[in-house]
Amino acid sequence: MRETEPKRVECVAAALSRSQIGITSGYDCSLLNNVQSDSSPPETIDKITSLPLGNGGRNPQLYRSFGSLATKVERNPSFSSLNSDDLSYFKGVLGEKNVVQDEDRLETANIDWMHKYKGFSKLLLLPRNTEEVSKILEYCNSRRLAVVPQGGNTGLVGGSVPVFDEVIINVGSMNKIIAFDKVSGILVCEAGCILENLISYLDNQGFVMPLDLGAKGSCQIGGNVSTNAGGLRFVRYGSLHGNVLGLEAVLANGDVLDMLGTLRKDNTGYDLKHLFIGSEGSLGIVTKVSILTPPKLSSVNIAFLACEDYLSCQKLLSEAKRKLGEILSAFEFLDSHAMDLVLNHLEGVRNPLSSAVHNFYLLIETTGSDESYDKEKLEAFLLHSMESGLISDGVLAQDINQASSFWRIREGVPEALMRAGPVYKYDLSLPVEKMYSLVEEMRARLGQSANVVGYGHLGDGNLHLNVSAPRYDDTILAQIEPYVYEWTSKHRGSISAEHGLGLMKANEIFYSKSHGTVQLMASIKKLLDPNGILNPYKVLPRSLLSYS
Amino acid sequence: MSVPPLTILSISEGSSLILLLPSQSAGHIDPGESTAKKTPTMKILVAIKRVVDYAVKIRVKSDKSGVETLNVKMSMNPFCEIALEEALRIKQSGLASEVVAVSMGPSQCVDTLRTGLAMGADRGIHVESTASLYPLTVAKLLKALVDVEKPGVIILGKQAIDDDCNQTGQMVAGLLGWPQGTFASKEARLSRLKKLRIVNFRQISWLALEVYALDVGVLLDTEKQVATVEREVDDGLETLCLDLPAVITTDLRLNQPRYATLPNIMKAKSKVIKKYTPQELNVEVKSDIEIVEVTEPPKRKAGVIVSSVDELIDKLRNEAHVI
Numbered sequence: 098m099r100e101t102e103p104k105r106v107e108c109v110a111a112a113l114s115r116s117q118i119g120i121t122s123g124y125d126c127s128l129l130n131n132v133q134s135d136s137s138p139p140e141t142i143d144k145i146t147s148l149p150l151g152n153g154g155r156n157p158q159l160y161r162s163f164g165s166l167a168t169k170v171e172r173n174p175s176f177s178s179l180n181s182d183d184l185s186y187f188k189g190v191l192g193e194k195n196v197v198q199d200e201d202r203l204e205t206a207n208i209d210w211m212h213k214y215k216g217f218s219k220l221l222l223l224p225r226n227t228e229e230v231s232k233i234l235e236y237c238n239s240r241r242l243a244v245v246p247q248g249g250n251t252g253l254v255g256g257s258v259p260v261f262d263e264v265i266i267n268v269g270s271m272n273k274i275i276a277f278d279k280v281s282g283i284l285v286c287e288a289g290c291i292l293e294n295l296i297s298y299l300d301n302q303g304f305v306m307p308l309d310l311g312a313k314g315s316c317q318i319g320g321n322v323s324t325n326a327g328g329l330r331f332v333r334y335g336s337l338h339g340n341v342l343g344l345e346a347v348l349a350n351g352d353v354l355d356m357l358g359t360l361r362k363d364n365t366g367y368d369l370k371h372l373f374i375g376s377e378g379s380l381g382i383v384t385k386v387s388i389l390t391p392p393k394l395s396s397v398n399i400a401f402l403a404c405e406d407y408l409s410c411q412k413l414l415s416e417a418k419r420k421l422g423e424i425l426s427a428f429e430f431l432d433s434h435a436m437d438l439v440l441n442h443l444e445g446v447r448n449p450l451s452s453a454v455h456n457f458y459l460l461i462e463t464t465g466s467d468e469s470y471d472k473e474k475l476e477a478f479l480l481h482s483m484e485s486g487l488i489s490d491g492v493l494a495q496d497i498n499q500a501s502s503f504w505r506i507r508e509g510v511p512e513a514l515m516r517a518g519p520v521y522k523y524d525l526s527l528p529v530e531k532m533y534s535l536v537e538e539m540r541a542r543l544g545q546s547a548n549v550v551g552y553g554h555l556g557d558g559n560l561h562l563n564v565s566a567p568r569y570d571d572t573i574l575a576q577i578e579p580y581v582y583e584w585t586s587k588h589r590g591s592i593s594a595e596h597g598l599g600l601m602k603a604n605e606i607f608y609s610k611s612h613g614t615v616q617l618m619a620s621i622k623k624l625l626d627p628n629g630i631l632n633p634y635k636v637l638p639r640s641l642l643s644y645s
Numbered sequence: 646m647s648v649p650p651l652t653i654l655s656i657s658e659g660s661s662l663i664l665l666l667p668s669q670s671a672g673h674i675d676p677g678e679s680t681a682k683k684t685p686t687m688k689i690l691v692a693i694k695r696v697v698d699y700a701v702k703i704r705v706k707s708d709k710s711g712v713e714t715l716n717v718k719m720s721m722n723p724f725c726e727i728a729l730e731e732a733l734r735i736k737q738s739g740l741a742s743e744v745v746a747v748s749m750g751p752s753q754c755v756d757t758l759r760t761g762l763a764m765g766a767d768r769g770i771h772v773e774s775t776a777s778l779y780p781l782t783v784a785k786l787l788k789a790l791v792d793v794e795k796p797g798v799i800i801l802g803k804q805a806i807d808d809d810c811n812q813t814g815q816m817v818a819g820l821l822g823w824p825q826g827t828f829a830s831k832e833a834r835l836s837r838l839k840k841l842r843i844v845n846f847r848q849i850s851w852l853a854l855e856v857y858a859l860d861v862g863v864l865l866d867t868e869k870q871v872a873t874v875e876r877e878v879d880d881g882l883e884t885l886c887l888d889l890p891a892v893i894t895t896d897l898r899l900n901q902p903r904y905a906t907l908p909n910i911m912k913a914k915s916k917v918i919k920k921y922t923p924q925e926l927n928v929e930v931k932s933d934i935e936i937v938e939v940t941e942p943p944k945r946k947a948g949v950i951v952s953s954v955d956e957l958i959d960k961l962r963n964e965a966h967v968i
Contacts, residue, residue: 300702395716449904469756476910483907492904495760496720497700499904
């Protein structure tokens, strides 16, 4: 059965959580659902039962014996394996305690937070400054040791964990704030700063980070920049391509590229920093960033609304842009399926709207400088929308506690999905008017076999299409892929709005980018990282990257 | 005094309040009077305070004179929200005719009152004062308003989260000479019945005990003019029976306040907020208290990693002085 679907069996180096054990195939990470030592391998797959993965899978070389199943990801034979000289070199550079070989700590660094991807690295390095990163990379490049740059390891596409035995370089120890200019609001900091720490640091200074996302307590700014993370405030402050004014990155050969400008305007030559924003650590390791941060405005208002049909949601969005334009800071949506999940799986969450069940829920946030003016404006807008029938019900947060409880519903959807069981996640950019049609089509395609949930950043045309299934199942997957990608491509959308491609979608890039474009990307990769040691097997299709 | 048989007239779902009325056979009640009282006339006065939002990180002013409130999000005191919610539930269950919300302080208190009106209060009263108002002054102002409004019950939050005084309810009860039921809480569970201490329960205790089976905390008998309040004390729950009019202050577990819905926000726009000054109420705003200094609590010291059990014991003994 696998052989009939080789295209989808890509990610051999993947581990599924306990709940998924015993299934025949997972999503894009299909085979290795038995890496946990206490689990018995699925009996239905002969080849797997003979694999020595029960001990933690510490022999990545053996993956190649999967033959056709594993053709999509094979350990690049040109990469070296670690030896004791390497270890003593790293210990010399970083000191004993920043060279981690402890199995428990490696375990955490090897698995992504969804427990969907698992690598088998035996070495975690914790550099404390740019020079150390530079020395590590220079050495790894000369030795052809593959590396995976890691921050908070909160990625959703398997980009931040090793696939095989890549050396993990975690920049978490580089967590200093270097400078903050209170006049311009420009923050310069090291890559390992945790987003939430930056948010609270700036809060004390009277500023805010231009990005905010659910993983803020763990994710690091270097990773955010490398992923070009979007998040909840995108509709107001825009992309990191606009907010990152400069950065410092270390190339594969150890060269330090100083582009740490703090200028808003700088038209001198090619703006190369953009290459490192969103390239997922495949071109270099971001070590420092300078970010333009907007001043913190005192008045924040949040409304939680119900709409009966998707057309009303769209109309409300265009009305909101027109009438709340200068204060609109978030426009999020979730459908009733997502709401049910949150209410059933998260403790202490209640539906703010008491009456009946609604088809769609919207969260609108405004941020401005004048409390009573903003509130009046928002109220007037909402009351008008209610009279015209766009909104069927709604509540307005009266204090921060209520505001947080509204956000909790929207931000809690991914968590509720995780608790509900196996989930297939798609992060798509689509024209707003088409966005929900895909959810409805998927619902029709899958029928009773899975729960199709739609939510996301409506204001940015970013749909999170999630399929919650009782188990990971090839027949369900076959219903979803490549249908979702083809559908997205047909409507000129993007198969990755804000999560990146990582390992999960590296081979699907052509659904959103032309051949010529991808070819040029591969040339750039080749130029900056000729040995391909930086975050291998990810972002770009394996077929385009030949290693010599 | 003989106890008339009582019947439960109405139990509103979600309300922690039950109305007890004497049954028709009760001889000492005049039938005419009884019919007249079927439409509720009782007014409930609820005090609501505008405070620095519960979720805001408090900053002390640099001159240590107080807490920074400039450009800080202000909201209704959470205990007051609960007080208002309880009043609204009493009204919804048909026992009160009107809920009047009162706030005192600077002009922005009107925003807090608007929130109260959007939750469902019928009217607002704003006693405007730019000077700091301390509990005794607030209690005096409330007493003055009681003379104007003549409520049957005053409900307040047990304390405000900004100064944590926990005095106003008690003081206003003292000034009015009304009984008080403080820290009303709805933690009554059937299993806890045995732990209850019944204090001053008077003649209706037998019925009230039966009512516990319905998991109800607060009882109000408008006919007999008594309110029964259940409160948390150190060793369990205590039940008080108060003559009306009375003062009730609310604790956190009494109820879960409602949100302001758009239709109610719309309705609130046409509701009246009446303004008074302390002078108009013949209350002199003054304080017998002087705040000497406001400081932040000491910062928590960073921990240390000890290398051996001996070192730990040494530190516990000689530095922490705990063993």
